[in-house]
Amino acid sequence: MKQKFTSRSPIGVFDSGIGGLTVAKSIFRLLPNENIIYLGDSARLPYGTKSKETIILYSIECLKFLLKKKVKLIVIACNTSSAISVPFLSKITTVPVLGVINPGASAATQTTKNHKIGVIGTRATINSEAYQKQIKKLDKKAKVFSQNCSLFVQLAEDGWTDNEIAELTAKEYLTDIKKSGIDTMILGCTHYPILRDTIQKTMGAKINLIDPGEETAKEVKKVLSERNLLNKQKKNGYHKFFVTDFPVNFKSISERFLGKKISEIKKVKLT
Structure with a gap:
């Protein structure tokens, strides 16, 4: 699929729901001049419980929607889809396709001493071993310690990010990984940056927390710059x-994740 686009063309971002808005927020902050189109496939979330074939199919449908919007670059702001779909999507379009796994793993290997x-991530992301494999590829000496923290997703969506329940949950999940002697930890789910302060408090100030969304935004800037596609508008x-659906409280949760008001969210069909 050959696409026509210019530096003024938008960046496309997709996720299975609202978690990817934290990635979009990082792109907004780093590249305020860029036009961005965000697609949340909320009718079919979570992707993490689906088969590999289904995740690839859903990701292709999201890709096609964004390509119709004449995007110049696509970000898969979903850890599950990033772990599985990037190689497949890259084969069917000339538009650059970036996931969140590689930038996150790269930053972690460069940060650790x-x-x-x-x-830490959802069960699906941890079981995929996507971060583990990429870290090992970049740093043969690396030892990787993983922990499923699935309940963090609900805490983030409910806005329970810095209360006693959040702190107790973080302590329960993170006690063992804290004892492992790590000096760097990847927030391997797009919901987790919402809980960053609580996670940092639990792990201690000396632990470096890596937000793959922030690292992906840097990668977006790098790729666009290399291709002379950065938007120069003032x-x-x-x-x-x-x-693809409006779950309960979707708008208010989305605004909390983005840190700004959203004037309009449109519902669309992908098939």
Whole structure:
């Protein structure tokens, strides 16, 4: 699929729901002049419980939607889809496709001093071993310690990010990984940056927390710069939001994740 686009063309971002908005927020912050189109496939979340074949199919459908919007680059702001779909999507379009796994793993290996790296994420992401494999590829000496922290997703969506329940949950999940001696830890789910302060408090100030969303935003800037596709307009870019369903409290949760008001969210069909 050959696409026509210019530096003014938007960046496309997709996720299975709203977690990817933390990635979009990092892109907004780093590249305020860029136009961005966000697609949340909320009708079919979570992707993490689906088969590999289904995840690839859903990801292709999200890709096709964004390509129709004439995007110049696509970010898969979903750890599950990033772990599985990037190679497949890259084969069917000339538009650059970036996931969140590689930038996160790369930042962790560059940050660690003792080669002990923690990864926290949902069960699907941890079981995929995507971060573990990429870290080992980049640093043969690395020891990776993983922990499923699935309940963090609900805490983030409910806005329970810095209360006693959040702190107790973090302590329960993170006690063992804290004892492992890691000096760096990847927040391997797009919901987790919402709980960053509580996670940092639990792990201690000396532990370096890596947000793959922030690292992906840096990679977006690098790729666009290399291709001379950075938007040079002086004003802030537009941000458009599309979803495949409106779950309960979707708008208020989305605004909490983004840290700004959303004027309009449009519902669309992908098939």
